[in-house]
Amino acid sequence: MAEQRIHFIGGGQMAEAIIRAIIANQTASARSITVADINEERIRLLNEKYGILTDIRQEVALSEADLIIIAVRPQDNLTEVGQLVHEYAGKNSAVISIVAGVTIEQLASYIGGDRAIIRVIPNTLTDTGLGYSGVALNAHATKEQVDVFLNGFGKVQYLDESLIDTFTGYGVAGPNYVYYFIESLADAGVLAGLPREQAWQVALENVEGAVAMLRQTKLHPRQLLDINNSPGGVGIHGLYELNNSDFAAGLQRSVLAAVKRTAELGKDRP
Numbered sequence: 309m310a311e312q313r314i315h316f317i318g319g320g321q322m323a324e325a326i327i328r329a330i331i332a333n334q335t336a337s338a339r340s341i342t343v344a345d346i347n348e349e350r351i352r353l354l355n356e357k358y359g360i361l362t363d364i365r366q367e368v369a370l371s372e373a374d375l376i377i378i379a380v381r382p383q384d385n386l387t388e389v390g391q392l393v394h395e396y397a398g399k400n401s402a403v404i405s406i407v408a409g410v411t412i413e414q415l416a417s418y419i420g421g422d423r424a425i426i427r428v429i430p431n432t433l434t435d436t437g438l439g440y441s442g443v444a445l446n447a448h449a450t451k452e453q454v455d456v457f458l459n460g461f462g463k464v465q466y467l468d469e470s471l472i473d474t475f476t477g478y479g480v481a482g483p484n485y486v487y488y489f490i491e492s493l494a495d496a497g498v499l500a501g502l503p504r505e506q507a508w509q510v511a512l513e514n515v516e517g518a519v520a521m522l523r524q525t526k527l528h529p530r531q532l533l534d535i536n537n538s539p540g541g542v543g544i545h546g547l548y549e550l551n552n553s554d555f556a557a558g559l560q561r562s563v564l565a566a567v568k569r570t571a572e573l574g575k576d577r578p
């Protein structure tokens with residue numbers, strides 16, 4: 309298959325993370341990528357760091373692109389972006405929106421519904437090959453159009469669009485909960501008296517090792533907890549206090565709040 313030409317509208321943090329990953333793992337070459345951003349500084353930076361094409365007008369880039377990635381924020385002017393796509397994009401190109409909370413129906417109202425539209429909530433663990441993007445296709449889009457690109461920055465779960473907001477608050481915001489957990493755990497080690505560096509290394513190793521144990525043994529976490537906690541011992545005392553802190557419900561409430569905010573972002577648009 310000939311290399312796909314990829315045009316990003318919006319060259320912010322998420323676009324950059326995707327560009328860095330797809331160039332690093334040779335899913336795309338820098339010469340096949342163009343970016344438009346209202347902030348000239350971003351285009352200059354992306355050109356300098358990754359060598360992407362910049363000497364091309366947006367109208368031309370849109371007309372030549374196989375994949376058009378809408379990577380502005382939900383609060384940005386999607387009507388204007390949609391009009392540009394509607395006017396200049398080739399009929400057979402696929403439009404991929406990574407805008408949190410904005411539905412395929414809304415996107416179709418901006419760019420026209422008689423074309424391939426793909427709503428993606430992109431993986432943020434882009435440099436690792438781990439983590440999932442959540443993807444919903446409209447009736448004109450096929451997996452073949454987008455699979456290579458999407459697998460270039462992590463793994464992919466194709467979902468019914470009704471689950472994308474949930475996937476956003478749970479799955480794609482998911483690394484945030486883990487980063488925060490690791491930071492808090494390392495702080496606990498320091499609080500208890502370990503040097504920072506040792507506390508940090510132990511926290512990272514424990515998280516990575518716990519995931520490996522779950523995958524290798526295929527045991528339920530509760531079974532591993534049973535093995536790790538001797539009667540009246542250290543572990544069960546720690547867990548008792550964790551339960552008193554409302555840990556599980558607090559975590560679950562935070563996921564529900566993130567899912568709720570995703571839906572709001574789609575609705576509260578200017």
Ligand SMILES: NC(=O)C1=CN([C@@H]2O[C@H](COP(=O)(O)OP(=O)(O)OC[C@H]3O[C@@H](n4cnc5c(N)ncnc54)[C@H](O)[C@@H]3O)[C@@H](O)[C@H]2O)C=CC1
Pocket residue numbers: 317318319320321322323344345346347350379380381382384385388389406407408429430432480
């Ligand atoms: N940052 C993240 O971890 C994630 C972000 N997303 C989604 O990705 C999208 C982008 O988020 P970020 O990269 O974090 O935001 P950002 O603020 O870093 O990037 C947005 C970029 O769009 C540009 N822009 C705004 N209006 C424009 C227009 N009319 N034409 C061209 N460029 C325009 C801005 O100048 C900016 O560089 C959002 O919709 C967000 O919901 C989704 C999942 C994760």
Ligand SMILES: O=C(O)[C@@H]1CCC=N1
Pocket residue numbers: 408476477480481
């Ligand atoms: O915070 C955000 O809006 C984006 C969407 C999910 C994770 N980051």
